[in-house]
Amino acid sequence: MIQLIEPYAEDKIRALKMxxxxxxxxxxxxxxxxxHKFLHEGGKPPVDLQNQIIYHCGPVVIKEKGKWVVKAxxxxxxxxxxxxxxxxxxxxxxxxxxxxxxxxxxTLEACKKVGCVYLHAIGGAAQVLAECVTDVLGVSLEEFGSxxxxxxxxxxxxxxxxxxxxxxxxxHAAVLxxxxxxxxxxV
Amino acid sequence: xxxxxxxxxxxxxxxxxxxPDDVVTVITSxxxxxxxxxxxxxxxxxxxxNIDMAKLKSAPLCQDTGSILFFVKAPKGFDQLAFExxxxxxxxxxxxxxxxxQNSVDSLTGKNTGNNLGPGSPAIHFxxxxxxxxxxxxxxxxxxxxxxxxxxxxxxxxxxxNRDLDGVRKAILDAVIQAQGKxxxxxxxxxxxxxxRATGYLHSKEQLLRMMDDVNPExxxxxxxxxxxxxANKLGxxxxxFGGATTLLGCKIGALNRLPASYFVSISYMCxxxxxxxxxxNDSGKIVEWLY
Numbered sequence: 001m002i003q004l005i006e007p008y009a010e011d012k013i014r015a016l017k018m019x020x021x022x023x024x025x026x027x028x029x030x031x032x033x034x035x036h037k038f039l040h041e042g043g044k045p046p047v048d049l050q051n052q053i054i055y056h057c058g059p060v061v062i063k064e065k066g067k068w069v070v071k072a073x074x075x076x077x078x079x080x081x082x083x084x085x086x087x088x089x090x091x092x093x094x095x096x097x098x099x100x101x102x103x104x105x106x107t108l109e110a111c112k113k114v115g116c117v118y119l120h121a122i123g124g125a126a127q128v129l130a131e132c133v134t135d136v137l138g139v140s141l142e143e144f145g146s147x148x149x150x151x152x153x154x155x156x157x158x159x160x161x162x163x164x165x166x167x168x169x170x171x172h173a174a175v176l177x178x179x180x181x182x183x184x185x186x187v
Numbered sequence: 188x189x190x191x192x193x194x195x196x197x198x199x200x201x202x203x204x205x206x207p208d209d210v211v212t213v214i215t216s217x218x219x220x221x222x223x224x225x226x227x228x229x230x231x232x233x234x235x236x237n238i239d240m241a242k243l244k245s246a247p248l249c250q251d252t253g254s255i256l257f258f259v260k261a262p263k264g265f266d267q268l269a270f271e272x273x274x275x276x277x278x279x280x281x282x283x284x285x286x287x288x289q290n291s292v293d294s295l296t297g298k299n300t301g302n303n304l305g306p307g308s309p310a311i312h313f314x315x316x317x318x319x320x321x322x323x324x325x326x327x328x329x330x331x332x333x334x335x336x337x338x339x340x341x342x343x344x345x346x347x348x349n350r351d352l353d354g355v356r357k358a359i360l361d362a363v364i365q366a367q368g369k370x371x372x373x374x375x376x377x378x379x380x381x382x383x384r385a386t387g388y389l390h391s392k393e394q395l396l397r398m399m400d401d402v403n404p405e406x407x408x409x410x411x412x413x414x415x416x417x418x419a420n421k422l423g424x425x426x427x428x429f430g431g432a433t434t435l436l437g438c439k440i441g442a443l444n445r446l447p448a449s450y451f452v453s454i455s456y457m458c459x460x461x462x463x464x465x466x467x468x469n470d471s472g473k474i475v476e477w478l479y
Contacts, residue, residue, distance in 0.1 A: 021229055034297070060250050060288045071285045072250035077331040077369055101331070101369035102428065122230050123331060123371035123427060124460035125237040126250040145299030146289050147250075159233055161226050161429060171226075172367065175430045179364055179422040186418050187347075187357050 008051055008095035010115040016162045018169035022119065024158040027137070028098065030057040030151040032076055034144040039091075040084035046140035047150060049092040053119075056081060056099030058147030060126075061136065068136035070153070072126035075100040078118070086110035102163055102172030111166050118164035120171075132158040189472040191270070195277035195323075199255075200286045202325045202464040203247045206238050207479035209399040210375075210436075210461045214238065217373055217426075217433040227431025234426070234459055249371075249460040251329035252287040255309035258396060258465075260322040267313050274311060278303050287327075312389070324396055324465030324478065332374065332458040335366035336391075338384060341450040350450045352411055355380055355440075356418075358452040363419045363435065368428015371458035375399075375437040376415065379453045382443035387453035394439035395457050396465075398479075403440065412438045426459075436461075 004012065006026025016022070029047060031039075031054045039045060056078045060071040078085075078099030086106035088094060094116055097107070100123035111117060121129060137152035163171040206214070218231035241248040255278060259270065279302040281287045291300045291308040303309070316322075339358040341350045346361050348354035359378060366374070377394035379387045403409035415438040425431025436459065445451065465478035 019226060021226065058250060058288070060247060060252075060285055062285045072247040072288070074250045076251065077334065079369060100371065100427065101367070120427060120429070122233040122237070123368075124249040124329070124458055125233050126248060127240040127244060127246055128233050128237040130246070130250075131240070144297075145292070145301075147299070159229070161229065161427075163429070171430070172428060175424055175428055176364075176367055178430070179367070179424050182422045183360060183364055186421060187360060 008053060010095070013095050013115050013117055014166045016117050016165055017167070018162055018165045018171050020162040022160055022162060024119065024160060025156045026053075026154070028053045028055045028153050028155055030055045030059060030149070030153065032056050032058055032148055033080055034148040035141060035150055036081045036084040036088065038141070039088050045092065047152060049094060051093055051095050053096040053098060054088070054094055055153070056097070059130075059151060061139075061146060061151065068139070070130045070133045070136060073130040073133055073153070074126035075121040075123055077101045078103050082107060089114050089116050098160060102170065108164055108168060108170050111164055112168050115166050117162050117166055119160035120163040121158070121160045129158065132156055191273045191472060192277050192280070194466070194468070194474055195274055196281055198323065198325050198464055198466060199277060199281040200245065202327050202462045203252050203286045204245050205242045206248065206461065207464060209479065211238060213399050213436045214459060217436060220432040221426070222431070225431060226429035227425045230426040230429055247286065247288065248462065249329055249458070250288055251331065252290055253327040253329040253462070254333065255287070255303060256326040256328060256392065257309055257311040258324040258326070258393065259311060260314045260316045262317070262319050262321065263315060265321060271311055274309060275304055278309050319470045320475070321468040322465065322478070323468065324463065326392065326395060327462040328392070329371070329458055329460065332370040332456045335362070335370040335456045336388070337362040337365065337454050338387065339452040341452060352407060355452050356411060356415065359415050359438070359454060360418060362454045362456070363422065363424070366456055367424055370456040371460065372424060372428060373426055373433040373436045373459050375457040375461055376435065376439065377455040377457065378438065378440040380440065380442040381445035382451060382453070383446070383449065384451060386443060387451045388455065390441050390443055391453045391455040394441050395455065395461070395463060397439045399437050405442070408440045408442065412440050
C-alpha cells in the first residue's frame with residue numbers, strides 16, 4: 001500500500017505506476033458534470049485548484065446542528081468528463097483525478113504532460129469512503145445543486161487504485177483490449 | 188392506507204442501506220474468487236466492508252440512491268391515487284432524512300428539485316391482481332449502471348447477430364464489453380427479448396425483481412442465463428473493470444412477444460449495489476412479510 005499525502009508534488013505523482021494501490025490523505029475538491037462544463041467554458045474556479053485533486057463525486061451532505069456531515073461520498077462515472085478533463089488538468093495543473101470507470105486518451109495524454117494520475121475509487125462504496133472524509137472545509141457553486149457543487153473535503157487513508165499513470169499507461173485500455181480478445185474465443 | 192407512509196419510509200431506508208441476503212451471498216462468494224493481493228481483491232474487500240458499514244450506520248450504501256422504481260401489485264379496490272400521494276410524501280421525507288440523495292433534476296432548467304419529486308420521479312408501476320394483499324417492491328438503480336444499459340435491434344451486422352438465441356447472446360456479451368467497469372461491476376443483468384422499445388426496457392428491469400438463485404422456468408432461457416454468466420466471467424473484466432474473475436454475478440432473462448418486424452434485446456445493467464426490497468401488506472395495511 002502506497003501512502004499518498006498532501007502536498008501533491010509532481011515527483012510523487014510521477015512515481016506512481018498503473019496498478020498501484022494507494023491510501024490518499026489530504027485535501028480533495030469534488031467536481032462533476034456541471035463544474036467541469038463550467039470550468040471548461042472559462043468559468044473562474046471559486047477555489048485554488050493548482051496542484052490539487054479533483055474528485056468526481058456527488059456526495060450526500062446534510063447539515064446537522066449547524067455542521068456539515070457527509071452521509072455518503074463514493075465516486076461517480078468519470079467518462080462523462082472526458083470532453084473537458086484534459087483541458088482542465090492542463091489549465092489548472094491538477095495532480096490527480098479520482099473517479100470510477102476510467103477515462104480516455106485525451107485525459108491520459110494530459111496526465112502524461114502535466115504529471116497527473118487517475119485514481120480509481122471503488123464505485124458504490126459510499127460508506128467506506130464517507131468514513132475517510134475527516135472534515136468538510138467548505139462548499140462553493142452550490143447553485144449547481146448539492147451533488148454538483150464543489151465540496152472541499154479533507155480525507156484520510158482514502159483507498160484507490162492508480163489505473164492511469166503519468167507515463168501513458170491505462171489499465172482500462174489494457175482490460176478493454178484483453179476482454180475483446182477473449183470475446184473472439186467465445187462467439 | 189394506515190401506516191403506509193411509515194412503512195414506505197422504512198422500505199426506502201432498508202433498500203438504500205441494506206443489500207438483500209441473496210445478493211450478499213453471491214457477492215461474498217465472489218470475493219473469495221479473486222487472486223490474493225490483486226486490484227480485484229482489493230475492490231471486493233472494500234465492497235464487502237461497505238455493505239456491512241452501510242447496514243450498521245443505516246446510511247446509503249451508494250451515494251447515488253438512483254432512480255426510484257416502485258412495482259406494486261394490488262388487489263381490486265386498492266386506491267392507487269392515495270398510494271401515489273403517500274409514496275411521494277415518503278420519498279420527500281426519506282430525502283430530508285438523508286436516506287436518499289437529492290437526485291431529481293429538471294431536464295430543461297437543470298435545477299434539482301431537492302426532494303426527489305418531479306415528473307417521472309418516483310416511478311410507480313401498478314398492476315392489479317387477485318387476492319387481498321398488496322405486494323410493494325422498490326428498486327433503487329444508480330445512474331452509472333443505468334447509463335451502460337443497452338438496447339439492440341436484431342439482426343445486427345456489426346455483431347453478426349441474427350434473430351435467434353445465439354444472436355441474443357452476442358448482443359448481451361457485447362453490452363458487457365461496452366460496459367467494462369463503468370457500471371460498477373460485478374454486475375447483474377436484467378434482459379428482455381422482444382417487446383417494443385419501452386416495454387422491453389421495463390420488462391428487463393422487472394427481471395431484476397427475481398431472486399439471485401431462482402431458476403428460469405423456460406429451459407432455453409435458463410441455459411442462456413447460466414451461459415452468459417460463465418462467458419462474461421471469462422472476459423476477465425473483473426470488479427470495477429480492474430481485471431479479475433468476476434464480471435457478472437447474475438443474469439435474468441425474460442421474453443415478450445414482438446412484432447414480426449422487430450426483434451429487440453433490452454439490457455438493464457445493475458451494479459453490485461443491487462438495491463431492491465419489498466413487502467406484503469395485509470388488508471389492514473400491516474407489513475406481514477419482507478420479500479428479500
